[in-house]
């Protein structure tokens with residue numbers, strides 16, 4: 001079946017522009033630059049830098065903040081593995097903070113409890129599109145002079161106290177993988193108001209080219225100088241995480257259409273809300289009054305005493321619902337950690353570290369009960385039968 005809503009004329013036109021240009025230099029980045037400027041404006045940040053994933057963006061953020069050997073990085077226990085992976089890649093120490101039982105977001109009080117003299121950064125994750133408690137987190141961060149990395153992979157367009165969720169954080173990262181509000185197939189984009197961080201991240205996402213700046217990805221600013229045999233190109237570490245121009249073309253068009261994608265997810269979430277509102281054993285993720293979720297998915301806790309999570313999920317699919325997704329296992333429960341394989345990344349540092357069960361008791365209790373319902377439809381007409389399937393499942397089990 002042809003997908004008619006995700007990509008439109010604009011995407012094809014911008015791709016054609018890139019191909020018609022014959023690419024030119026792989027690092028000239030005309031379309032990347034246009035995408036960055038449009039995206040930065042859309043989310044209310046000064047600088048944006050494109051990447052090939054929402055994991056490489058996070059890696060660049062840690063690099064830009066100078067996180068390195070033996071530094072501690074705080075992150076929620078319930079999140080994607082990427083927050084851990086990039087921390088290990090920097091030979092830093094992951095520190096897990098517990099979550100709030102109702103919002104599933106990182107608990108600011110536990111962040112504060114976990115801060116030590118070795119803490120170098122705090123990664124927060126507005127999970128499923130729900131903003132974190134940014135004021136409280138910023139207060140803690142300021143008190144301890146720590147930067148906040150806001151992993152908003154799932155939270156395009158989310159608002160906190162009526163403002164963009166980028167405002168109180170040093171750096172905000174987005175994934176453009178294909179389940180996200182806007183997508184380039186795979187990709188990432190990161191924003192900041194700091195010129196210095198933007199330049200460091202851009203260099204890291206390329207090959208550490210000296211000529212790169214916060215807003216400019218070109219490396220041959222002066223051909224004559226660049227082609228001088230004595231010219232030194234690289235003044236920082238870079239891992240070549242760049243976004244291809246064709247992907248940036250899609251990203252630019254998707255940014256222009258972002259409001260449509262946001263509205264459709266919000267409207268679909270409202271439909272789910274209606275269906276579950278009087279069902280005692282289904283507790284939707286709590287959206288505090290000061291938050292506007294962008295509902296990457298529709299999440300809830302499944303608390304039925306007699307019908308198992310799996311039986312409910314199977315019946316939902318039988319009635320025509322899309323699959324129910326389980327929440328990620330807590331990061332410190334992943335095999336990467338429990339098998340000890342993670343220690344190979346820096347044996348002298350990690351040898352004696354263990355992450356015991358019971359570390360984040362709320363997250364441990366909440367994670368097995370979470371259900372994530374698909375919220376990524378092109379229209380309410382498309383969403384309606386899926387929501388109806390949930391209604392039928394609830395009626396079936398009573």
Ligand SMILES: Cc1ncc(COP(=O)(O)O)c(C=O)c1O
Pocket residue numbers: 052053054055056079080082125151152153154175176177186187188
């Ligand atoms: C919260 C969060 N952060 C980071 C990522 C990583 O993004 P990517 O898959 O683009 O590397 C994801 C998932 O894709 C995510 O959900």
